Amino acid sequence: MDINRTSDALPSGYEVESASFIPQSEGHFAPCGCGMTHHHHHEDIQPSGGMKQKIDDLKSRALSTASTVKEQASVKMADLTQQANVKLADLKHQANVKLAETKEQWNLKVADTRVLVDRKMVEAKSNARMQAATMQTSMRTDPMKWAAIAGGSGLVLGLLGRFMQYRAKQRSRMPQLIIIEHAC
Numbered sequence: 001m002d003i004n005r006t007s008d009a010l011p012s013g014y015e016v017e018s019a020s021f022i023p024q025s026e027g028h029f030a031p032c033g034c035g036m037t038h039h040h041h042h043e044d045i046q047p048s049g050g051m052k053q054k055i056d057d058l059k060s061r062a063l064s065t066a067s068t069v070k071e072q073a074s075v076k077m078a079d080l081t082q083q084a085n086v087k088l089a090d091l092k093h094q095a096n097v098k099l100a101e102t103k104e105q106w107n108l109k110v111a112d113t114r115v116l117v118d119r120k121m122v123e124a125k126s127n128a129r130m131q132a133a134t135m136q137t138s139m140r141t142d143p144m145k146w147a148a149i150a151g152g153s154g155l156v157l158g159l160l161g162r163f164m165q166y167r168a169k170q171r172s173r174m175p176q177l178i179i180i181e182h183a184c
Contacts, residue, residue, distance in 0.1 A: 139146050
C-alpha cells in the first residue's frame with residue numbers, strides 16, 4: 001500500500017506511526033522500511049510528488065498569496081494616500097476661501113468704522129465752530145451778561161483762594177508733634 005496515494009484505504013494507526021518518509025536513493029532502504037533495495041516490489045509506483053511536492057505546492061501557494069496580498073495592500077495604500085491628499089487639498093482650499101471671506105468682511109467693517117469716525121469728527125468740528133461763533137455773537141450782542149459771568153467767576157475764585165489761605169494758617173498754628181507724658 002502507498003501512503004502517498006489518497007485512493008488507497010487509510011492505514012491503521014500502527015502503520016502510520018511506523019512509516020517514515022525518506023527519499024529513495026540507490027543502496028538505501030525503501031520508504032516502506034522493508035530493508036530491500038528500491039527495485040524490489042515498488043517498481044510500479046510512480047513518484048506522485050509525495051510530501052516534498054505537497055510542501056512545495058503549499059510554499060508556492062503561500063508565496064503567491066503573500067505577493068497578491070502585498071500588491072493589494074500597496075494598491076489600497078496608494079488609494080488611501082490619494083484620498084487623503086484630495087481631502088487635504090480640499091480642506092486647504094476651504095480654509096483659504098474662509099480666510100479670504102473673513103479678511104474681506106474685516107476690511108469692510110474697518111472701512112465702515114473709518115467713515116463713521118470721520119463723520120463724527122466732522123460733526124464735532126462743526127459743532128465746536130458753531131458754539132464758538134454763537135459765543136462770539138452772544139458776546140457782541142450781550143456784553144453785560146458776559147461781564148457779569150467774568151466778574152462772578154473772579155469773585156468765586158478769589159473767595160475760594162482766601163478760604164484756602166485761612167485754612168493753611170490754621171493748620172500751621174497746630175502743633176506738629178504732641179508729647180503725652182504719663183506719670184504713675
